[in-house]
Amino acid sequence: MGQAKELVSIGILFSTEGPYASLGREGYHGALTAIAEINETSDYPFALVPEIRDPKGQTENYASMCRELVENGNSRFVVGCTTSWSRKEVIPVLEKTGGQLWYPCPYEGFETNEHVVYLGTCANQHIVPLLDYVLARHGPNPMLIGSNYIWGWEVNRIARELIEQSSGHVVGERFVPLGDVDIAHLIEEIRASRPDFVLNVLVGPSSLAFVRAYHELAKEDPSFSPARRPIVSCNWTEAEVRELGAAAIGHLTTAPYFQSLPSDDNANFLAKLARFAPAIRDVSAYFAQAYSAVHMIARGMAASGGSNPRSILEHAMDNLYRGPLGPLRIAENTQHAFLAPKIGMARAEGGFEIIDNPNILLAPDPYLARQKSEKAFFSSGKTGRAAPYIRVIK
């Protein structure tokens, strides 16, 4: 008793300013909330010391800041990055130093780096189930819009491939520079082409500006109401829904976590949130995944009695962590998480109503290697969701 806990540094590398700051802030607060919680309990023989760097949305800052954390500092683990470009920037540093990045965001896939643990969804866990849901209900002829970088390009490319496989037709595809809010031309194109739905892969301020403008369009022409022609997304957050207010209502997104998730695991998490971060009202998958990352690292360290990244990863592969997302485990061959995507509809009181929750954990398939042979997957709703990449939650 009374013996001081060992102090263990953990790197926090999120942009809380810049074009995707709203997502970065979720990760930042998620990680810090978990650290506060872990440090208060007596469950661990160590206390976590957050070493914080903020690249402010500037891609060129990521590598040097990661180096400060891992090479010059004492952190073997970094929780951070939002865009794929920033993740690609830190990977060389991790490879040189043996550091490990816990990446808590959805991304387009096509990467399995040994120094990265991927906690967000990849394409088979976001755009594939989202289109599976939407194509059957709203029609096969969407408009695709996205921010002009790899996330927008690749998600839209995969969407186009799936839509064409479903005998649909992409009525238009447009990209907007990251952070740009000048989207009037998109609305005019949508008004003219009348797509069945709009796939919105815009990020941050561009996405908010677009949803507001689309709302105005729907006021003028009710055939653009969300019930008829919804905006669907893979990267909307609860905080954005609150900021958008009435403009968001009825539009759809997919995520493996929603704040409204009716489960004991989530109730536990929300109770802790109220205690350790009472100022935070809205949390999204970005928050929950960064929060879970810190918990999984801490559990791995406690179980292995050290901070060897390989041992921590193996612990996360061999053990279920029950956090906000429910049971969470990392797949052995890809270092990505098994995740159970759901469809949420933005609601008037904020947040999302979960309108589709198959409650099945999809094994990560970052190269979409198992999708082509499963054509039924896209054609007839859930019936195609078959083994071997499904694990039922017990």
Next chain:
Amino acid sequence: MSPHTPNYQSWNALILHRPHEIVDAVSRQLLHFGIRAQTSWPELPTDFDPMTVNIIFFDGDMGYDAQFPWPEAYAPVPMIALIGSEAPGRVAWAIKQSADAHLLKPIGSGGVYSAVMIATEAHKRRVALNTEMAQNQFRLAHRECLAKATAHLMVSRDMTENEAYQALRVMAMSAQMSIESMAARILEHSPDDLKFGAAKRNDRA
């Protein structure tokens, strides 16, 4: 037979990439075997001249369609893609820019030499294939013309098919032009091949 050691002395490379450690790593490696590098981003340098640049390295991650003035598959020099994202959309874009080889980011202290060698050879083959294809398309387009000119000679000079073709070949050689061009010239100067058709019918009559 052993291959020759390539000599890249006094070659000029153009690296189309934003300022980054990768650019420094590529430039450093290039210098080891005598290639000087110039950097530009996002556009080609205003004074870009394909006659003075021997090889181009380009960014597969942030590159975009209007970056190069030449049509797809017709890059005038060997092209090496610098690839970070392996998303199929980006890899396909690099292929569209006629990437002859690629290097995966991050780039350390090796890889550039073999990429230059592979790209140079692949580019040579690409140019040879394009040239051969253009020649074949030209021949195909002039096949009818060649047949008509041969037939014209057979009738007007009372030759067999072989004799007419040989005569055409000799004429083309002495005029230092392709046999197809000579055929076109003969038809130009003897435009009444319809008359020849009529003559043939008369013969039969």
